Amino acid sequence: MRRTARLLTGTALAVATAGLAVAPAYGGGTGSLDVYPSTAAAGGQVTVNTAVCGEKGTAVGDATSVGAGTFTLAPSTHEGEAIGQFQVPPSAQPGTYEIVAKCAEGNRQVTGDLVVALTPAAGQVLPHGSVKTGVGGAFGSDPVQTAAGVSALAVAAAGGTWLLHRRARGDAI
Numbered sequence: 485m486r487r488t489a490r491l492l493t494g495t496a497l498a499v500a501t502a503g504l505a506v507a508p509a510y511g512g513g514t515g516s517l518d519v520y521p522s523t524a525a526a527g528g529q530v531t532v533n534t535a536v537c538g539e540k541g542t543a544v545g546d547a548t549s550v551g552a553g554t555f556t557l558a559p560s561t562h563e564g565e566a567i568g569q570f571q572v573p574p575s576a577q578p579g580t581y582e583i584v585a586k587c588a589e590g591n592r593q594v595t596g597d598l599v600v601a602l603t604p605a606a607g608q609v610l611p612h613g614s615v616k617t618g619v620g621g622a623f624g625s626d627p628v629q630t631a632a633g634v635s636a637l638a639v640a641a642a643g644g645t646w647l648l649h650r651r652a653r654g655d656a657i
Contacts, residue, residue, distance in 0.1 A: 517585050517596030525601055527574040530583075531567065532557065534594050537587035539564040544588070550581040550598060557585055576600045 515536035524530050530547075534557065537543050543557040547570050557568035568585075578600050586593045 515592075515594050517583060517594040519583055519596040519598050522597065523599040523601050524572050526572055526576040528572050529569060530572060530598060531569045532583060532585065532596060533560065533562070533565045533567040534585055535563065535565045536592050536594050537566045537585075537589070541566055542588045543568070543585040545570065546584040546586070547581070547598075549583070550576050550600060552576075572598075572600060578602055 515534055517532055517534045520531045520533075521528075532545060534543065537557070540559050542559065543566050545555040545557055545568050547553065547555065551573040552570045555568045555570040557566035559565075560567040566585075581598045581600060583596050583598050584593060585595075
């Protein structure tokens with residue numbers, strides 16, 4: 485039992501050490517370009533931001549792959565990120581496009597993906613009309629049946645109350 489515990493502990497420590505050694509090499513100096521919304525319709529407004537360029541860093545965004553041209557990312561008040569916007573051209577075709585941002589200082593570059601979808605009017609059917617859920621109640625809307633149901637519930641409640649009072653007084657049923 486002890487040997488198994490030592491073996492598992494040693495393996496876990498080795499994996500954790502390897503993960504810590506690889507993490508700086510993978511994450512150091514790289515980042516991502518966040519695209520909001522990640523799926524947009526042609527003609528829609530898109531916002532991108534990144535923290536790779538530093539606290540007061542700026543960047544030049546490139547959305548020529550989707551046909552929007554270049555745009556500027558400027559420092560924002562949100563955790564030292566640079567933020568920029570562009571509009572997806574109305575003529576953009578559905579698909580996935582790579583958006584690139586290059587920091588003004590240094591050689592850093594980040595990318596993000598934008599998915600252009602069909603517009604709701606052309607590609608999706610919007611619901612219309614009301615939901616057919618019925619009038620409600622098990623008996624329908626007949627007033628005689630509704631009164632009979634209410635009466636049955638009242639008799640059941642009165643009978644239950646009478647039985648509970650007899651039980652509390654100790655009377656036999």
